Amino acid sequence: MRKKRIIFSIVCVLILITSVSFIYSYNNYPISLAKPKEFVPNGRVILNKNLSKEKVLEDREELINIIEDTHPIFLDGVNKKYREAKDRFIKNTNKEMLTSDFQVEVSKYLTSLEDKHTSIGWKEDEKLNVNWIYLDSKLKLLDKDDNLTNQEVVEINGVNIKSLKSGINEIFPYENYSGENKNIENYLKGKKVLEYLGVKPKEEVKLKIKEGNNIKNISISFIRNISKPLNSEIYGKKIDKDNYYIKFQICTVNDSLNTLIDNLKGELNNGVKNVIVDVRDNPGGDSKACEELVNAMGMECGSFSQKIRYSKLAKEQRGYLKETGYVDLEGSNYSKKNENIKLYVITNANTFSSATWLGTLVRDGNLGLIVGSSSENMPSSYGDIIQYQLKNSKIIGMVSHKKFIRPNKEKSDEKTLEPDIKLKFYEDPVSYIVNMNK
Structure with a gap:
């Protein structure tokens, strides 16, 4: 009997510990248990299609609700610029109009958030x-x-x-x-x-x-106007005995990245002194790919702080348990440099999202130098987009549901990740780096 009571007590303690752990995690971490729902467009945008006043108002209300329920900027209250833009949006869309005109008003409304991730897929024929x-x-x-x-x-x-x-x-x-x-x-x-x-x-x-x-x-x-297919090249090549060049066209963890990392490690063991990572025209993707690349060089990088906002759409597309509230995740500026190599990251205006993240990790951790021209988004920014499509106009949009704060929080207000070595747009940064190290 006493043995049964002991077992019962142990089971109760384990249940209590499990319950407390779950409640703590539920309130402090983004738990995703449900299978995320893939966004699938329903129809295409026809710019010369006429939208009745009722359909314009329906799309307008849907859009405002999506933005205000999902974007993390509203966790800090509604700023004046957004409030004025919303008032103009409501005033200018209180009528029948062409989809092309509604597209303009939608984009102007979203611009007030100053977040390049929160935008619409602009249609131009x-x-x-x-x-x-x-x-x-x-x-x-x-x-x-x-x-x-x-x-x-x-x-x-x-x-x-x-x-x-x-x-x-x-x-x-x-x-x-x-x-x-x-x-x-x-x-x-x-x-x-x-x-x-x-x-x-x-x-x-x-x-x-x-x-x-x-x-x-x-x-x-x-x-x-014909859309160009996305370039998704990831590969490395040895320029000479001292320099290894990496074409990092998309941030994704795949077989190409794994092959690159294996080859990179081999070249570092063979005495390569300079690693050049080219993220020009890289639109971003999975930030984990950037961290794996840095780690493959025998370095450790910091991490971004995150504010993750829950919403109905975020729950659908990310599988979160919660659909209201938010959670803060604390980052770190701890880093470790590999003193045996010199790291160079090449950026330009088309470097975006997780590709900018890579440059920011290198800058804040003093892991190497940034070369070229500045990227188009802020080092601390919004991101991790949720997609949606408005019912009547069929306009497809994206909205951020996370706020990322760079590892070095003292620089979190900087709008631009300026290169350590700034070059003219017509100068070849790869040749510049190789010649600089001769």
């Missing part, structure tokens, strides 16, 4: 057949080999670039000057954007070009 770059507050033409010319675009169909820049900044989200410049370069080519900004494009537009003291006009036609 046609774009200008032109090659240019926005550099030092000037829109400069490039030649067929992407070399910079002395030709500056000062007007498009009589509308000055300064005015057009202001319009782009109103419609599209950006987090720093690199993101702003990228938006201007990309979206000023779009026919729908130009129409909204008052350019009135037809089959072609007139560009006013300034070259020194000379002014001339050239005609540029539109071409079909």
Whole structure:
């Protein structure tokens, strides 16, 4: 009898410990037990489709509810910029309208959050057949080999670039000057954007070009806007006995990464002194891939603090047990450098999300140097997107449900991850690094 009481007591204690542990974890960690639901689009966006007032109001209410229920920015209250943008959004969408016009108003509303992860999949059927770059507050033409010319675009169909820049900044989200410049370069080519900004494009537009003291006009036609497939290359190659180059085009844990890591370790054992990780044009992905790459070099990196917000959509797509509230996870700035090698990370304006994360870990941990130009999102930023599609317009959007704070919290307000070695866009960073170490 006494033995049974002892067993019963032990079972009760174990149940109590398990219950307390579960309650603690439930309240302090993001528990995912349910199978996440994959986002599957239902139909496509038709820009010239007319939406009745009732359908516009339905999509508007759905969007506002999704954003306010999911984005972590609202855990700190509603800021003035967002409140004003929401009021304008409600005012400007209280009517029947084309999907293309509703698309503009949706994007302007989301831009107030200053979060590049929270945006819509912008649909453009046609774009200008032109090659240019926005550099030092000037829109400069490039030649067929992407070399910079002395030709500056000062007007498009009589509308000055300064005015057009202001319009782009109103419609599209950006987090720093690199993101702003990228938006201007990309979206000023779009026919729908130009129409909204008052350019009135037809089959072609007139560009006013300034070259020194000379002014001339050239005609540029539109071409079909075809999306390019995502480049997902991950590989390494030995440049010479001292330098190993890594093309890290996407942040994902897969067989290519595993093969790269095996080869990298072998080259480090053979005496490679400099490792060059190229994350130019890398849109991000799984941050775990960045950490595995750093660890493969015999280094340890810090970790980001996270604020994770629960919502109905986040529960669906991440499998969380909870759909309200939030949890804080504390990061660390502990790191360990491999003194036997020099690490270089190459970034540019198209470096985004987890790829920026890699550069931030290297910077905050003093693990190496960043080379090139600054990436388009902040080192501390929002992310881990949840996808949705509005019922009537079929517009597809993304909304962050996490806030990430960089390991070095003293720099958490910095908007830009500036390179240690800043190069011109036409300079080859790989050659620069190799020559620097000769």
